[in-house]
Amino acid sequence: MAIERQITLLIGCLETLFYGGTIFGWPSLVFILKDIGYYGGDCLQSTDDVNASATSSAPPCSSCGDQRSIDADVPSSTNISSVLSCHSQDASLQLVYSVAISIQLFSFFPMGVLFDVFGTRVTRVLFSVLLLAGNLFIGFSSPELPGLLYPGAIFMVTGGTAVIICNMEIGKLFPSHKSIVITALQGLYGSAQVVFLIIKVAYEAGFSMPTILFISAGCTLLLNINTFILLPANHIPWPLPPDYRLIRCCGKRPEAPPTSTPAFYNKAYVVDGEKAEEWPISKIKGNVHENKVVEIKPTSENRSGSSLRRAPSPPSPTQYLPQYTSFRSCIFSLPFWAILMWQAILELDVIFTLGVLNYFLTRLANGDTDIVSSYTNVFIITQLTAVVLGPVGGLVVERNKTGPCKNGLKTRNYYDDILDCCLPLALPSLLSAAYSGIFLIPNIEVQYLAFMLITFFRVFFFGTGPVIVSAIFPQKYFGRIYGVIRTITGLVTLLQYPIFILIQEYLDDDPFYVMIGFAAADLLTLFLPLFLYLSAKRNLRRFINNHDNSNRSNNRK
Template sequence: MTDPSKGSLVRRYLTFATGLVECLCFAGVLFGWASLVFVLKEDNYFSSLCFNVTSTNGTVELDCSIQDEQFSLVFTIASFMNNFMSLPIGFLFDFCGTTVARLSGIAVYTMGTLMMAFSSAASVNLVFASLSFIAVGGILFLITNIQIGNLFGAHRSTIVTLYNGAFDSSSAVFFIIKLLHETGISIKASFLFLSACSVLHVLRTFFLLPRKFIPYPLPENFTYGVTCGKSQPEKSEVNVEVSNPKEVVPVNEKSFRQCVLSWFFLFHLIWLSIMQLRHLLFIGTLHPMLIRLTEGDPTLVSQYINAFAITQLCGVLCAPWNGLIIDRVKRKITAQGLTERERQLQAMALSLFITAVQCMLFSLCATIPFLPLQYFTFVLQVLNRSFLYGGATAFIALAFPVSHFGKLYGLILSLSAVFSALQYPCIALVKDVLDGDPLYLNIALTVLCLTAFIHPAYVHIQCRRAVARAAQDLTINN
């Protein structure tokens, strides 16, 4: 690939920067749910589900456990849709290209923010649909932005993980809405502002992104977007992509079916599903857990919710470290005879193992019912979540053909969503059977997290076999 012109280079860096802002400010706002719940409670959403009960000492207390259960249900449905809809989104992206996929996502996202803006305690059921729409639109932003890593070749893994970290950090948007609400700015005004920002998403779609895709490896003279009032000829973009078919579509490339039926895909699905369920249960039950640990002190609850939201901002700082680990380990692999894919997988094995260790530590800390320890739990949560989704995306991009990325990424998120739907029966189990104490559930989840080590172990074994085969081939050739 020749060096890009100055104008092309500026466009690429502008595409990268605006994509980072889009992921940071819009894509993953759903996961700041704990902050938004605090606001919705103050605005009396689902307040009709609270009722007075008489405690054992004869005092009358307000029981809002059913209200908390409804808020947990909202998050469960929205997080399920965030992942499950990734499959049709992946097919839409692969078959229709960037422009069609993004315009669909912008429309869905805007509908969600508008519905949230015009919801109220009287029309509380709008929250279910609005959060789901915001979640689906947000994952479309992420999927269409990940391809920007292809513009920067050697730093591809780092950019992929950086965008996933920005996706995680965008959960702080709901924290900002909470702070604005405390100063007197209504939730309606905040979500109307998010709706108005859709104009920027549309402009970016046409000016800073291709109509179809950004290929990898990047061909010479690749152009995209609108220049001087008219778009670049689509024909040139297609011709450039197929100018060297041996690079773009290798002869021995696996089919989509072969990828899905591989052990790599199965173990990666288990690895992602287990740890994702752990994170979703923690976020979905954070508010009632803090109420229990603080004995209902609203000031303390707000303090810890704010601390949790602030730590989410660090996701964009934590995620690139995963990509840097992958790139650095890959450069240190000196075994001869290995293919580029085998070197990448050898580097991924360490990343997958580190992520599983982080999840175990996070789950252990979340299990211990000691309030001050939750500050450290928040730090581990954002670190592990950043590594989890960045590593999940990077593994699919590195281990499988790039032509199947959208479909495989969508499929694995959709299948993991089916597993993550277990969070609602788990929440019901805590409420109805365990008398609101999640200790035994947390212990069970911590034990379940041990299965996440299967995936890095399998990848490591396959890499050792590849090294042995390469050494044997060199011996035979010599």
């Protein structure tokens, strides 16, 4: 039983690594597209005009031919200036990236709804088709047909969205390490930029870009292993039944008990009158966090005329927070909007940084394409360390789950999970402000430090986001809530293109004020961990006092 779960996780990790967030490798693809000549007509025209004017103004010289042969490999100041001034090509490629990344974030909500309603198999078949189409469209594109980049990038990123939504469910197969698995998959999702790095390395080695993309399209057929053999057609139940099997020779997979449905997770029901009362009790059994629902039937005393004296109900740790009894109540809660602000600001910053990285490096390297290529490779390789560092975010989240409770109670509760998320929520805000500040330094060697900070940022940012949503809101709304957050974030990320034009047209190619604004906005996102920490501490203190008072009252009786 353990081996089939490990195989499922391994295949899910490979799927996420090679087909998840491929768009994050955009700097590598931009290098290839510029070299091939995508949207380069205006650049060539401006270069020809500059060279023609330089030739007409130069005095005739009989030895000019030899001089040109000597200096053929040395980039002239004229060529460098033409490269740096080719704003139309940079803007056109940036627009492709902006549209693709925004569509990716828009797709989180419909993909979340599709996954919640139709299950795993339908969603996985859909993303297989989308990834196949995306690779084919980009492969068939050319400088004469650059418009094919748009549908290719859109299909590829939409399929990658479905990949990560489906594969996060694999964490349910490892109940005691669920957060670690989710954060590890999120780390691999960010490391999917290795696909474009492989294409870049193969292109520099002599292979054509279409050939590599057609091979990648063919490899999408391997996604059917998890789709039709290992994973269920609907959903993996949660809490996981003890005898749950992914592959069964006879019969069906066991489903979750009706009294342990995800609908009862993270909420309490306090019912008036003659209705029954349901109360979720969390307990630790080994390292497995299990949830049970205890139903307290109304007694005859409650049904009588003296029903005003109700039987005392066990103290609920969620009685001091809004009850998330519907999707609407989740959307209109303060934690939802705090998480949305945190997600939108930080994602806009990192996506803008990735989109303009080639532009920044070209500016710092004075147009030297060899230096830009070298730094782009270093950046992508640095980001690949997220494969190893991905589980670190989960370990930070679960750092207190294996030891004794620090709140004086025998078992962990709802607020302990929220408090454990506050530190990994604060780290991305600080790291994002730090690398935004480093990009202000006009020294290309210093950007190695910015590359490392972006790597650590993504480890905590992409991993902690879904974990905090899962910790606060009911599991049955997870796909829709997380999808709404990422979709609204997509609307915010549309600002990256006008910000880029603002730098080009009105700030004289100087991103100083823009990066200062990003750093300040990043620090504002510290509101989320601070708000969650203070509210969870306050309500946990009330719950402990209520629990102690109840125990003292029972002892007197």
